Amino acid sequence: MNINDFRFWSGGALTQAQKTTRRLSHLKNFFQDKGAAEELIRSGDPVLYEVSEYEGGTGRGDLRVALTSLYPGKVGREYHMTKGHFHDPADFAELYLTFRGEGKLLLQSERGDLVVADMLPGNLVHIPGGMAHRTVNTGPEPLVFMGVYSAQAGHNYHVADETWFAKIVVEVDGQPVVMDNPHRAAPLH
Numbered sequence: 001m002n003i004n005d006f007r008f009w010s011g012g013a014l015t016q017a018q019k020t021t022r023r024l025s026h027l028k029n030f031f032q033d034k035g036a037a038e039e040l041i042r043s044g045d046p047v048l049y050e051v052s053e054y055e056g057g058t059g060r061g062d063l064r065v066a067l068t069s070l071y072p073g074k075v076g077r078e079y080h081m082t083k084g085h086f087h088d089p090a091d092f093a094e095l096y097l098t099f100r101g102e103g104k105l106l107l108q109s110e111r112g113d114l115v116v117a118d119m120l121p122g123n124l125v126h127i128p129g130g131m132a133h134r135t136v137n138t139g140p141e142p143l144v145f146m147g148v149y150s151a152q153a154g155h156n157y158h159v160a161d162e163t164w165f166a167k168i169v170v171e172v173d174g175q176p177v178v179m180d181n182p183h184r185a186a187p188l189h
């Protein structure tokens with residue numbers, strides 16, 4: 001199953017997706033190993049993920065649905081991941097449902113409190129308001145998941161470099177390991 005296999009019905013009609021493609025060049029500041037990132041960008045700049053967004057209206061109480069396909073691979077020893085963001089306003093929650101693949105969801109507050117959830121087919125994860133969220137694909141297949149959230153929420157990407165999240169997800173002896181981020185900036189209090 002891939003994101004193009006889904007169809008969104010709203011108001012009795014099929015609705016077109018708004019599509020975004022994220023290549024590594026757009027995310028190179030987020031990975032620890034800048035040399036590995038530069039090399040991969042020079043040799044083709046891989047697509048890390050694609051997102052199809054659907055809107056069921058823009059009013060108070062309306063919902064937006066986003067389907068993401070995060071492709072497998074690594075930059076250095078770090079697995080492919082999304083940029084990660086807070087919502088804007090930050091207190092809007094989201095619900096993730098995984099359809100395919102395997103990965104980790106990092107959830108982190110502005111204070112630096114972090115929890116990790118498993119993304120596996122059938123797992124529903126509640127992302128409370130006030131938690132930045134980043135997805136990491138730790139498996140060999142695309143990680144395909146849906147997020148549902150308020151149509152009135154925007155995205156705030158001030159988490160935009162390799163220092164913000166307290167943990168990184170790397171491959172060690174062929175296995176995914178969640179470890180402390182060696183470049184972590186001092187948390188805000």
Ligand code: PAN
Binds near residue numbers: 066082084094134149
């Ligand atoms: C998701 C994410 C999507 C891409 O739809 O926006 O997976 O991740 P980034 O936006 O961090 O690049 C979501 O959480 N929407 O709110």
Ligand code: ZN
Binds near residue numbers: 085087094133147149
């Ligand atoms: Zn979100």
